[in-house]
Amino acid sequence: MQRTALDFWVGLFVLIGITALMILSMKVGNLSVYNTSQNYVLTGHFENIGGLKVRAPVKSAGVVVGRVTDIQFSTQTYDAVVTMSLDSRFPFPKDTFASILTAGLLGEQYIGLAAGGDEVMLKDGDKLMKTNSAMVLEELIGRFLFDKASESD
Amino acid sequence: MPPKTLIEINDLNFSYGTRAILKGINMSMSRGQVIAIMGGSGSGKTTLLRLISGTLRPTSGHVRFAGEVVHELDRDALFSLRRKMGMLFQFGALFTDLSVFDNVAFQMREHTSLPESMIRDLVLMKLHAVGLRGAQHLMPAELSGGMARRVALARSIALDPMLIMYDEPFTGLDPISLTVIGNLIRRLTDVLGMTSIVVTHDVQESLKIVDYVYFIADGVIAAEGTPQQVRDSIAPFVHQFVHGEEDGPVPFHYPAPTYQQDLDLDPKEMPVV
Amino acid sequence: MFNRIVSGIRSIGHRVIESIWRLGLASRFFMLVLLKSGTSFRRFGLVIRELYYSGVLSLIIIVVSGLFVGMVLGLQGYETLQKYGSESAVGTLVALSLVRELGPVVAALLFASRAGSAITAEIGLMKATEQLEAMALMAVDPIARIVAPRFWAGVISMPLLAAIFSVMGIYGGHLVTVIFIGVDEGSYWSQMQSAVDFRFDILNGFIKSCFFGVAVTAIAVFEGYNAPPTAEGVSGATTRTVVTSSLVILGLDFVLTAFMFRGVS
Known part of the structure; x- marks a missing residue:
């Protein structure tokens, strides 16, 4: 596999994973309402x-x-x-x-x-x-x- | 001029637990030589290579490589010593996830900080030396057995080592590949001025290319000499080995109690054969 | 009779000693991997390559399974909750089951059979074909060059895959209950949001999946590296990876859950 293609797929994977974590935190866990700092x-x-x-x-x-x-x-x-x-x-x-x-x-x-x-x-x-x-x-x-x-x- | 002797083996003993594999081996190998180590299967030839490369530690005695006792080195010194050695495994042991080009470039990338353009030139030179420059983009799975071994040879000469060890380089090759590998071993040894140790039981092919032969049997050196001496030898062991006879000093039967005892037969009731 | 008892006791003893020995070997190997991880971070390209194999290639199975698990949860949850007239709580049920348990656990089980077995088989075959020995003879440490990058790639992939699994499941539940059955969209999300807590549910699920990632990949690389160098040896090691990691995931899940949710409703 070409190095650039590999980098692309891995980058995409990490982005999707982080997006999933963000969705869980924001949309499901409602982090925006319940902010511990304030x-x-x-x-x-x-x-x-x-x-x-x-x-x-x-x-x-x-x-x-x-x-x-x-x-x-x-x-x-x-x-x-x-x-x-x-x-x-x-x-x-x-x-x-x-x-x-x-x-x-x-x-x-x-x-x-x-x-x-x-x-x-x-x-x-x-x-x-x-x-x-x-x-x-x-x-x-x-x-x-x-x-x-x-x-x- | 560096000393002519590259490897010196003094009274080397090695045993797995109580089973003695090597018993008091003495050898000396010089630069520019191709040395064959022959012996039956399981006679400790591969063990000897592992002792030279420092993968195993001897029970007693020592191996001296370029003046340094191999088993007394710490990990870093051993690793830097190994950069001066190459090893060709029986089936090549190419890295299956890397292309031919990357296999040959592997050591250069790991151990040097050469620019990629120079690595490319060096790799193509090494591949050219084994006649496989055109195969640089193939994966190891696409190569035939002989080609894989030639690529492995190119890989092991990548950093211009002082010593290359070949573990059964002729096994499972067709006659053409056999000659190709044999000639490559000889030619590379001469051109690069290194030492080659060939562990093999292919007598006829190796006698054509080597300078000196050691026979190992039961963990000791049974015979040694130049190819001419070996061919002319009348020593029973060498004769049996060179001519491939079934029975002789190397017995057909593994040591065992007598046949009658094993079959629980009363000697008196034995039929007379 | 007496002899049989003695030999029975002896075989128990033998097994205990054997497994303790193996555990010690595994711990020592794990320490070595951690100690030799420097290369993986200096040359992160090595880890990126393994991220492709353990992460990207596991993506399909994780996405599809997550979707279906969420759909089933939605359907079953709706059937049950409907009897009590509280079908609007189905979002809570789907999200909590996924985020707390099913997301990390099922994703880890899938990861063990998809990526863990592949890691074991690959390392085992490299050993069987003498590639690891060849590498050591080229003065390149196979633990630093081969094992550590695979380990870290697995550790990084696992939490991401678990999060993707949970999100897909929540949308799968949404698909079935809101779009097919017709539960109110607003109550699906709002009930979920009021019940799911960031720190207790999502963060704990995330921590769980990190533990699972370490466990699965550590087992996978250990089994591969210590596989007997034969065809049966490698296939046996691959099976052991899947069986051992599944058991470890479930056992670890219980222990972690007991620690995390102790004293809390």
């Missing part, structure tokens, strides 16, 4: 996190704006402390409401942020004051049955 960290206390896991998405209006990076149990307040990392391009007001939601009926759980109206924005390391726990299906069913029972009385 993040700010928020914490929030939740009474019950349900099935929330580390790396679960943080969404606002359905758009992924960050991810859960850590979940700890606090022995002072006896609730869950969730640390999340948000993209700095998306600042949120101080009175943002964080709730643990479920994608579909049985889908994965994520944190939904609903922006408030405060003028002051959240900074790196701030604590979300307004949180809403996960809906636990058993509790819902229990409450529903209890309501039904009290209705029929």
